[in-house]
Amino acid sequence: MFTLSASTLRPLFKAEQVRELDRRTIAGGIEGFALMQRAASSAWHSFRARWPQARSVTVVCGGGNNGGDGHVLAALAIQSGLKVQRISLKPLATLNGDAARAAELATSAGVGCEEWHAECVFTGDVIVDAMLGTGLRDEVSGPARQAISAINAAKRPVLAIDIPSGLAADTGAVLGEAVQADGTVTFIGDKIGLHTGDAPDYTGEIDFRPLGVKAQAFFDIPPFAWRLDEAWLNEAFAPRSRTSHKGDMGHVLVLGGAPGFGGAALLASQAAARLGAGKVSLATAPEHITASLVRCPEVMAHGVRGGADLDELPQKADVIVVGPGTGQAAWGQAVLQHALASTAPLVVDADALNLLASHWPNERRDNWILTPHPGEAARLLGCSTAEVQKDRPAAARALQQALGGIVILKGSGSLIAGPGGLAVCPYGNPGMASGGMGDVLSGMLGALVAQRSEIEQSARLGTLVHALAADRAAKGAGERGLLASDLASYARELINP
Incomplete structure (x- = not known):
């Protein structure tokens, strides 16, 4: 570890x-x-x-x-x-x-x-x-x-x-x-x-x-906390063994993309593949399968009309990413329920967080990473967004103590709270204020957990890589117009120092 x-x-x-x-x-x-x-x-x-x-x-x-x-x-x-x-x-x-x-x-x-x-x-x-x-x-x-x-x-x-x-x-x-x-x-x-x-x-x-x-x-x-630093990447990502195979690199399952909301899940699954996961599966609404095959044929896409169609997919995964594009209707509720029934580590993002707040407020587990932005954090804590922003370190720690696992409170100076304490990521830029950035982060986190198994360090590394990739992308072509899909190639460079 x-x-x-x-x-x-x-x-x-x-x-x-x-x-x-x-x-x-x-x-x-x-x-x-x-x-x-x-x-x-x-x-x-x-x-x-x-x-x-x-x-x-x-x-x-x-x-x-x-x-x-x-x-x-x-x-x-x-x-x-x-x-x-x-x-x-x-x-x-x-x-x-x-x-x-x-x-x-x-x-x-x-x-x-x-x-x-x-x-x-x-x-x-x-x-x-x-x-x-x-x-x-x-x-x-x-x-x-x-x-x-x-x-x-x-x-x-x-x-x-x-x-x-x-x-x-x-x-x-x-x-x-x-x-x-x-x-x-x-x-x-x-x-x-x-x-x-x-x-x-x-x-x-x-x-x-x-x-x-x-x-x-x-x-x-x-x-009180640790400031993440780019120099850490050289220690964290050693060269792989020459005899490595895909089975050694973990299997990520992305549950997302309710009917009409396929993009977020595609971003998350491709990011997981680019961050080195051995296998990536995507369970999404059937109408998104063609787009997934065109965008990233390496991802094993499965059409899912509801929870019953998942079969044994959650049991085959080393880590499950749930939330990108799930929505809060019946489709999203069903896939989140199946994710929560699994014993695999979870990365919970987007509407899955809102569903936790509204349908599973007492759920707690040690093997998940929650990635709320301030509004989602406020719903989970039962307070206002302004109260979260007034004392972000306290909010991150309160969430972690209440829900267990690791909490990444996103935003300027993202905070990672876990059993090992609090860490802050000083990187990132205003160009990240665009759709899909959180979905890419959740896919990256899933890939790192799949390869490392230790979720707290994976959460810190994933947050760091995500922000640094955005900074490199902005340095190359500017902040305005920065897309979430731009990050994967820069992130790949960062994890191969």
């Missing part, structure tokens, strides 16, 4: 965990102000690497340690010859602790300071957001919200320190309004909220700087 490699997957933490890492680092002998200086120096290097031609900078500082990082960066900028505009949300005289020391350092270096007011005009080539940091819990209001609006309206490049102000570090949700950064430099431990939910619209490129802190050395602070 292939397992996670800490060398290729980045640990992600919640904000309180990172604060605890910070506290322990200080207790271990590094002065808090020295750590702040280290963070500001790292942010400055990130700034210069991204904008080497910048001749001026505006640094907007809050009243806490995030603001302190900004004050020290302002000092470094003026010492390097840049023209610096420093704006503080709080009067400098009211600051305390390390933030006060940092502000004094900047003042001593010759950096002027103005208090934030609604008429502030930003003069820097680049704006540095050092306002709110990771401690934000409630919706942004007052001067901070005004400053966020002004930064976004300025249409200047923005570097966010630690996290864009207004973004929740634990969920990736926007708390009222958030800074839209071009880059984010984050410290000590990477945060889950930078990689899911609304975050990709606000963080820009993420530059992680551990500041010499080895987070994983603290065994009693386990990562």
Whole structure:
């Protein structure tokens, strides 16, 4: 069984965990102000690497340690010859602790300071957001919200320190309004909220700087999640044995394509074949058989008018993919009922998820992968889509705890929740907002489960391959017009590194 490699997957933490890492680092002998200086120096290097031609900078500082990082960066900028505009949300005289020391350092270096007011005009080539940091819990209001609006309206490049102000570090949700950064430099431990939910619209490129802190050395602070990485593919897909045969590569059965809805099941079955399954069977409405033979003759297509026509097909499969194009009427209900009666691992997608919510709400099993988008997740949880999106990690974990198996909560920063914990996929692009993408994912997942049997790692790998294939397809011809059927050939390249 292939397992996670800490060398290729980045640990992600919640904000309180990172604060605890910070506290322990200080207790271990590094002065808090020295750590702040280290963070500001790292942010400055990130700034210069991204904008080497910048001749001026505006640094907007809050009243806490995030603001302190900004004050020290302002000092470094003026010492390097840049023209610096420093704006503080709080009067400098009211600051305390390390933030006060940092502000004094900047003042001593010759950096002027103005208090934030609604008429502030930003003069820097680049704006540095050092306002709110990771401690934000409630919706942004007052001067901070005004400053966020002004930064976004300025249409200047923005570097966010630690996290864009207004973004929740634990969920990736926007708390009222958030800074839209071009880059984010984050410290000590990477945060889950930078990689899911609304975050990709606000963080820009993420530059992680551990500041010499080895987070994983603290065994009693386990990562909240893992960030999947493309480098993992080289470890996961070793060359096949020279004596391999199709029987070794598993048999996938796709149950889908109710009358009039054949495309989704065809996409899923072809994706399963392209991801290396030894045999792929498709049970679909009879009128879709010809299309299946034309599209992919390697798939063994069976015409199914209802559950009785399935015969022993489910018993012959190593894994069953159910849901693409099933609909929620009698045909879909019948094939899902037969899938649930099987002991084989299941990949449950699309209308099969809606049928679970409406007809089998108490069904639970350890050997299935559920792949809901936020709307389907909301129906399964009995809440609103907005509630799911407000805290995607919590929703994914709640679904997994209630239904068992593995849950892939799709969307920006797809989350994979299972017995081994939570993983986040940072890849994918807006071109995936088109029909059939989920069907292709379900076929890929079925193929990987068939070949590997271990469903949690298969779920993580399948999500990763699916997103990376979409990124390669978009890089080749653009995001607009990206079709689900474009992904299979790119995915095949990815699994043959």
